[in-house]
Amino acid sequence: MDFLGAGGIWTLLLVCAVIGVLLITAAKLIK
Secondary structure (H helix, E strand, O other): OOOOOHHHHHHHHHHHHHHHHHHHHHHHHHO
């Protein structure tokens, strides 16, 4: 398991970035 390795960190950052963009887009659409 290399989940906490370099690959895991970049994957986690990528997932967080995608979720953040989706939340911002949803907030703009709701307004």
